[in-house]
Amino acid sequence: MTALSALDLARIQFAFTVSFHIIFPGLSIGLASYLAVLEGLWLKTQNPLYRNLYLFWSKVFAVGFAMGVVSGVVMSYEFGTNWSRFSTFAGAITGPLLAYEVMTAFFLEAGFLGIMLFGWTRVGPKAHFGATLAVAVGTLISTFWILASNSWMHTPAGYAIEAGRVVPRDWLEIIFNPSFPYRLVHMTLAAFIETACIVAASGAWHLLRGRDDAAIRKMFGMALGMLLVTTPIQALVGDAHGINTREHQPAKIAAIEGLWETETGGTALNLIGFPDMAAETTHYALQIPHLGSLILTHSWDGEIKGLKEFAPQDRPNSLIVFWSFRIMVGLGVLTILAAAVGLLLRRMGKLHQSRWYLRWMVLMGPAGMIALLMGWITTEAGRQPWVVYGLLRTRDAVSPVSAQQVGVSLLIFVVAYTLVFGTGIYYLLKLLRTGPQLEDTHKEAQQTNRSVASQGRNPIAAVDQDIEE
Known part of the structure; x- marks a missing residue:
């Protein structure tokens, strides 16, 4: 087994401490x-x-x-x-x-x-x-x-x-x-969504335990209302942020998509798969033709650079960002769905009585927190091997320790x-x-x-x- 270097350990330490940190400022x-x-x-x-x-x-x-x-x-x-x-x-x-x-x-x-x-x-x-x-x-x-x-x-x-x-x-x-406006709005909305998920889960938990009073109903309803407003906006902001990232950090986008070859005439989207950095391929990829181009270029045949366009030493770890991004997006979709179902149940007069939905919302309590963390992992791991993109490599930034x-x-x-x-x-x-x-x-x-x-x-x-x- 290869011993970890000071660089490896410093990266692990910072990842560990920042992962603990980011969820609390968001809240x-x-x-x-x-x-x-x-x-x-x-x-x-x-x-x-x-x-x-x-x-x-x-x-x-x-x-x-x-x-x-x-x-x-x-x-x-x-x-x-x-x-x-x-x-x-x-x-x-x-x-x-x-x-x-x-x-x-x-x-x-x-x-x-x-x-x-x-x-x-x-x-x-x-x-x-x-x-x-x-x-x-x-x-x-x-x-x-x-x-x-x-x-x-x-x-x-x-x-x-x-x-x-x-x-x-x-x-x-x-x-x-160039990336600041998108990332500022994206992070602020993520913080609101994280909070709304926790407030909604708290309300749902008390309702399940039989505490159905005005305070619990009010905070539960306010949290669902916040999710109903912020989650669709977050999806739109995320789309704009993705286009901005494709322009300024194309290697990150290729790694997120598990895309190795630059496809002409339209790029497929890998829904799932397992990127292999050594073999330069994505195993067991489930693809939807042209969807990658539609999402990232808003055109049917838009071109997206593959990872092979970049030198091996300039490529982010695709396996990490591929799955951190999909966990973030998957939780985002579930949160949008939960808010929409909550609106439907409210209009039917069954919001506080549907125990299956209340259990769902309790489970969704950590969703905003996990999605925020996965977003930061995607952002920071996708920047590698740079600390300052294009200017200073991570290996050159570590202290002489x-x-x-x-x-x-x-x-x-x-x-x-x-x-x-x-x-x-x-x-x-x-x-x-x-x-x-x-x-x-x-x-x-x-x-x-x-x-x-x-x-x-x-x-x-x-x-x-x-x-x-």
Whole structure:
């Protein structure tokens, strides 16, 4: 068995940490906007139901936000420990973009998060709503800068190379690089879909257990409504993103499609198959003629380059991205179908009584999270073997460290993440099991504030008392 190199271990470590990280910011982005909607509806209608839902989902948000921050801090250190040559090469661009994220987004979120979580009885309703809006806007601004930085690594623009390093020439071109608009919208919608799936699954689970009250019905209906709106839009955005990727990263598209030969007169779509990088073929491929051209060029006979058009050292691993992409798309189709069936059942007056559908929605709870993760795997694995596409190879970006050093830190991360995030996820599931409470909201807000005061304003400790054993 071939020993893993420092490069292999550094890639595994970053893939491991970023996979844990990405699901929590996605949940934070979606929940922050959901909370803003709930509080806005409460201010408009004075219906305590919306406040009850807000108080409950703000606790879920607090736990998810905390885990997202912790996992994000770890990743920033990895740029220095494992990928210092990347930082040296591209730091003049990626450094300022990440600094803008901290100054404009993280400070905004951190500054108003305490008011949002613990200020119900300490500030006026409008001031509290302003704090919730500030946190929601902060999560979206954070998405903007992170996606600007990551998208630049895929489609670099507005730069020059001097003395072997990238230097900025036009910040507007850097930020609004060719793939950025598509990836920003795609990620934001994915976060909303992830959140809606979790909220819908929570509502369905409580309905199955016989809790059929106004709060459960309301959050279940709102989540299905969000899915009904966002999933078809996501499909359209994904289509536009695919066309953009074909233009700027054609090797990635060929790998996603498991396409080896450039077909003239129309390209077939491989529905399923098993790409073999060594044999340069896709085994057991189930093809639909011309469908690849229709999807990726919007024409019957559009040409798509095959992987053999690219040097072997420039090809992404087709087996990985072929299946990660299909898992993402398959879950997306299931989510669209679930939302459409929910609409039909609502019109028939059977939405809350159809136990088969409620079970389906419970199973769909992780769908948005898994689809988001598969999308990032497709994006990042499909960029290989480049860290900055066409400019810096992954093998040239790793720090001068030994395999033993990276291996030890990877082992520590695996153990720590298993304990910390395993506990956090278990904690979240217990919180979701309790569901929103229907007791007097003013009393609940006072209890929450007293809990915060006694726990030193720890957002995790603040929700602990509300989790039933």
